[in-house]
Amino acid sequence: MSNASIEVLISEVGPRDGLQSIQSIMPTANKELWINALYQSGIREIEVASFVPAKLLPQMADAADVVRYAKTFPDLTVLALVPNLKGAEAAIQAGVDKITIPVSASAAHSLANVRKTREEMIEELKKIIGFRNAHAPLVQVEVGIATAFGCTLQGMVPEDEVIWLAEQVIEVGVDEAGLSDTTGYANPAQIKRLFKRLRNAIGNKAGAAHLHNTRGLGLANCLAAYEEGVRSFDSSMGGLGGCPYAPGASGNVVTEDLVFMFEAMGVNTGVSLEKLFEAREVLRLGLPGEAIYGMVPEAGLPKGFSKKGSI
Amino acid sequence: MSNASIEVLISEVGPRDGLQSIQSIMPTANKELWINALYQSGIREIEVASFVPAKLLPQMADAADVVRYAKTFPDLTVLALVPNLKGAEAAIQAGVDKITIPVSASAAHSLANVRKTREEMIEELKKIIGFRNAHAPLVQVEVGIATAFGCTLQGMVPEDEVIWLAEQVIEVGVDEAGLSDTTGYANPAQIKRLFKRLRNAIGNKAGAAHLHNTRGLGLANCLAAYEEGVRSFDSSMGGLGGCPYAPGASGNVVTEDLVFMFEAMGVNTGVSLEKLFEAREVLRLGLPGEAIYGMVPEAGLPKGFSKKGSI
Numbered sequence: 001m002s003n004a005s006i007e008v009l010i011s012e013v014g015p016r017d018g019l020q021s022i023q024s025i026m027p028t029a030n031k032e033l034w035i036n037a038l039y040q041s042g043i044r045e046i047e048v049a050s051f052v053p054a055k056l057l058p059q060m061a062d063a064a065d066v067v068r069y070a071k072t073f074p075d076l077t078v079l080a081l082v083p084n085l086k087g088a089e090a091a092i093q094a095g096v097d098k099i100t101i102p103v104s105a106s107a108a109h110s111l112a113n114v115r116k117t118r119e120e121m122i123e124e125l126k127k128i129i130g131f132r133n134a135h136a137p138l139v140q141v142e143v144g145i146a147t148a149f150g151c152t153l154q155g156m157v158p159e160d161e162v163i164w165l166a167e168q169v170i171e172v173g174v175d176e177a178g179l180s181d182t183t184g185y186a187n188p189a190q191i192k193r194l195f196k197r198l199r200n201a202i203g204n205k206a207g208a209a210h211l212h213n214t215r216g217l218g219l220a221n222c223l224a225a226y227e228e229g230v231r232s233f234d235s236s237m238g239g240l241g242g243c244p245y246a247p248g249a250s251g252n253v254v255t256e257d258l259v260f261m262f263e264a265m266g267v268n269t270g271v272s273l274e275k276l277f278e279a280r281e282v283l284r285l286g287l288p289g290e291a292i293y294g295m296v297p298e299a300g301l302p303k304g305f306s307k308k309g310s311i
Numbered sequence: 312m313s314n315a316s317i318e319v320l321i322s323e324v325g326p327r328d329g330l331q332s333i334q335s336i337m338p339t340a341n342k343e344l345w346i347n348a349l350y351q352s353g354i355r356e357i358e359v360a361s362f363v364p365a366k367l368l369p370q371m372a373d374a375a376d377v378v379r380y381a382k383t384f385p386d387l388t389v390l391a392l393v394p395n396l397k398g399a400e401a402a403i404q405a406g407v408d409k410i411t412i413p414v415s416a417s418a419a420h421s422l423a424n425v426r427k428t429r430e431e432m433i434e435e436l437k438k439i440i441g442f443r444n445a446h447a448p449l450v451q452v453e454v455g456i457a458t459a460f461g462c463t464l465q466g467m468v469p470e471d472e473v474i475w476l477a478e479q480v481i482e483v484g485v486d487e488a489g490l491s492d493t494t495g496y497a498n499p500a501q502i503k504r505l506f507k508r509l510r511n512a513i514g515n516k517a518g519a520a521h522l523h524n525t526r527g528l529g530l531a532n533c534l535a536a537y538e539e540g541v542r543s544f545d546s547s548m549g550g551l552g553g554c555p556y557a558p559g560a561s562g563n564v565v566t567e568d569l570v571f572m573f574e575a576m577g578v579n580t581g582v583s584l585e586k587l588f589e590a591r592e593v594l595r596l597g598l599p600g601e602a603i604y605g606m607v608p609e610a611g612l613p614k615g616f617s618k619k620g621s622i
Contacts, residue, residue, distance in 0.1 A: 155615025185613040187575035188534050215613075216568040216606030217575075220530040223499050227538075257527040264498035264528075295527030302496040302526075304466025 006270040008262050009045060009232040011208060012038055012255055014283070015066070016047040016081050018240025020059050022290055028062040030286030032069045037279035038237070042271040043255075045077040046070060047100065047234075051087035064094040071095050079142075083114050088128045098140040099132075101125065102180070103169060105162045106151035109182070113146065122168050129173035143169045143177045144210050144234075148194065150185030159194055163201050170202045178207030178232070181221065184214020184251060188224035195228045210234035211253050218253040219261055226267070233258060237276075237283055239293035251293075256280060260296040264305070273301060317581040319573050320356060320543040322519060323349050323566055325594070326377070327358040327392050329551025331370050333601055339373040341597030343380045348590035349548070353582035354566075356388040357381060358411065358545075362398035375405040382406050390453075394425050399439040409451040410443075412436065413491070414480060416473045417462035420493070424457070433479050440484035454480045454488045455521055455545075459505065461496030470505055474512050481513045489518030489543070492532065495525020495562060499535035506539045521545035522564050529564040530572050537578070544569060548587075548594055550604035562604075567591060571607040575616070584612060 015035060019026055026034075031048075038046055048070045049063035063080065070078040079098045080091040091099050103121045104110035110118050125143070132139050148162045166177040179194060191209070199206045209225040209232070211218050222233055236252035259271045277297055284292055326346060330337055337345075342359075349357055359381045360374035374391065381389040390409045391402040402410050414432045415421035421429050436454070443450055459473045477488040490505060502520070510517045520536040520543070522529050533544055547563035570582045588608055595603055 150613050150615075152614055155613070183613070184610065187572060189576035189578075214606065214610045215571060216565070217530055217572055219528055220534045220572060223531045223534060254527070260526060261498060261528055261531060265500035267500075295525065299495065299525045302461050302466070302494070303463055304461075 005268055006044075007231065007268045008226065009208075010043060010255060010259060010269050010271055011045040011047065011079070011232060011234045012043050012237060013047040013210070013234045013252065014038075014237040014240050014255070016050050016060070016079075017234075017252060018236045018238070020050055020057050021241040022059075022287070024287055024290055025059050026286045028065055030282075031062070031066050034279065034282050034286055035066070035070050037275075037282040039073050039076055041275035041279050042269070043276075043279075044075060044270065045079060045098075047079040047081060049091075050081035050083075051090040051094075052083060064090065067091070067094040067096055071097075082128075084124050085127045085131060088131060092132065092136045092139055096139065098142060099128075100142045100144055101128065101174075102144050102146045103165060104146040104151075104182075105165050106147035106154050106157045108153035109147045109151050112153060118165060122172060125169055125174060126172045133173070140175050141173070142207055143174045144180045144208070145169075145177060146180045146182045148179040148186075149181045149190055150183055152183045159197065162194060163197050166198055166206075167201050170205050174205075176205045176207035177202060178210060178234075180210035180234075181212050182210075184212035184217075186211060186221050187217060188220050191221045191224040192228045195225055195230055199229065206230075208232035208234050213239065213251045213253050218251070219257060222253060222258060222261070226262075235259075237280060237292075240283075240290075254294045254296075256294045257296050260301075264302075316579055317355075318542065318579045319537065320519075321354060321566060321570060321573075321580050321582055322356040322358065322390070322543060322545045323354045323548060324358040324521070324545045324563065325349075325547040325549065325551050325566070327361050327371075327390075328545075328563060329547045329549070331361055331368050332552045333370075333598070335598055335601055336370050337597045339376055339380075341593075342373070342377050345548075345590065345593050345597055346377070346381050348586075348593040350384050350387055352586035352590050353580070354587075355386060355581065356390060356409075358390040358392060360402075361392035361394075362401040362405075363394060375401065378402070378405040378407055382408075393439075395435050396438045396442060399442060403443065403447045403450055407450065409453060410439075411453045411455055412439065412485075413455050413457045414476060415457040415462075415493075416476050417458035417465050417468045419464035420458045420462050423464060429476060433483060436480055436485060437483045444484070451486050452484070453518055454485045455491045455519070456480075456488060457491045457493045459490040459497075460492045460501055461494055463494045470508065473505060474508050477509055477517075478512050481516050485516075487516045487518035488513060489521060489545075491521035491545075492523050493521075495523035495528075497522060497532050498528060499531050502532045502535040503539045506536055506541055510540065517541075519543035519545050524550065524562045524564050529562070530568060533564060533569060533572070537573075548591060549602075551594075551601075565605045565607075567605045568607050571612075575613075 054061035235255040365372035
């Protein structure tokens with residue numbers, strides 16, 4: 001299947017968002033097997049690691065090795081999360097195609113998550129963009145606006161502040177800004193309203209939807225975002241992950257269920273569900289004892305299911 | 312809150328669909344406490360029982376008593392499921408406001424579920440309508456077209472057959488026909504397509520959406536139906552239930568999560584989430600040891616949550 005026919009991009013965040021949120025440390029060899037299996041299923045963008053001090057997140061100590069492995073797949077976009085300039089330097093040196101930086105719309109969450117105000121994060125972004133422009137102009141820089149739909153610490157996050165922040169990050173040279181429901185607070189009406197405002201504010205630099213299933217609305221929110229024109233979605237195999245700094249928030253949208261929804265609707269993700277289920281078994285073997293979620297893998301595909309909305 | 316301001320009707324099916332699908336038998340007194348708690352939360356339509364031989368479904372042996380209790384709430388629509396004329400006679404005699412009759416769009420499921428062909432079910436409906444017209448002209452008769460989105464026995468169910476069946480049941484005098492995703496096969500695109508065709512075929516006699524969460528798409532499908540104009544939704548507190556005759560299918564949409572979705576969107580259900588959670592505890596006490604599902608009750612309401620889409 002050619003990439004040209006892909007209508008929705010599934011960006012798998014499990015190897016980063018998932019693995020850094022659990023206690024177990026997956027050995028590098030298992031991470032590589034999993035990334036390979038994800039690639040074989042048709043996934044073409046993977047957030048493979050975060051570049052943070054190993055003493056804070058020992059699960060990510062092998063980030064550079066994992067990036068180098070992932071880069072052996074020529075048409076895979078290799079993404080890493082970085083919280084600051086130092087992380088960006090390391091990620092770029094390791095050879096990533098794209099870095100993603102979380103910037104919290106909630107003032108309270110920003111301080112809790114990265115110990116910086118939002119304004120300080122904008123200053124950090126300027127340095128990251130400066131470094132990128134000087135040393136690796138082809139590396140893409142994405143910002144995920146965290147807590148865009150509400151915050152477990154401060155409650156409501158004003159929509160004007162979310163849009164202001166998106167405009168600021170684009171202003172300093174970031175390539176795209178997406179919206180993250182870090183806390184699982186979003187509802188479909190809010191999703192449509194805010195992604196519409198985002199597109200009005202920053203045009204085609206509006207980026208991915210990163211949505212959680214904490215309150216069961218993950219797929220409904222993805223549907224709403226799709227209907228509003230979003231064509232790039234973060235999700236995590238087996239629903240691994242969530243933000244450890246947002247108390248009570250957990251549960252990324254499950255990749256397997258998200259791919260099923262789109263494929264059943266006749267929206268091409270370029271991903272084979274059967275091969276995705278094989279990748280799930282590779283994940284399971286690499287994380288013995290950890291809970292792996294997903295409704296479609298447990299229920300099985302519908303009898304006679306085929307892509308393109310034939311059921 | 313007045314009924315006039317309700318934008319979406321939540322029809323609670325747990326006391327029937329839920330309780331008949333599990334092994335435990337809830338005592339009549341607990342059913343009454345639960346129905347009372349559901350009413351206090353603002354629910355105004357409840358499927359309280361099915362009228363079937365007690366030797367087949369001992370959980371429903373007290374159907375007439377439960378109906379009589381539910382009828383003590385003057386503005387509650389008391390609904391019972393009946394599979395045939397004999398059940399309809401008993402339900403009407405007990406005093407229901409409305410009966411609902413499942414009619415399978417899948418030929419294979421029809422035989423497995425009620426041992427009748429679809430054509431034989433149409434004949435049965437004629438008898439039920441005849442009885443209703445003669446003895447209880449104010450009782451509403453609803454048909455739920457089961458397996459409307461696919462069947463675990465035969466796989467695909469042609470959409471033309473679903474619409475043909477809906478036209479037939481309206482033709483013989485049924486008041487409304489809704490669509491049921493008995494097997495959890497539906498996807499949002501299919502939901503929109505089929506509910507649109509249903510409305511085109513039978514106009515304002517198009518009835519409720521009865522959707523399952525078997526593959527995690529329950530709320531996304533409810534959202535799609537809402538966007539297509541559906542304003543009546545079946546759901547089950549705690550996700551109790553599913554059809555025991557569709558192998559592998561289970562998992563009604565969870566009332567608590569569905570009400571949360573609509574209320575968060577600013578769509579008024581007339582239901583208080585806090586009081587709904589109290590009713591959930593009443594259910595739990597009545598069914599010790601049974602699994603009670605629901606994402607929102609487990610995660611809690613968002614900090615600062617209020618109705619009308621304020622988050």
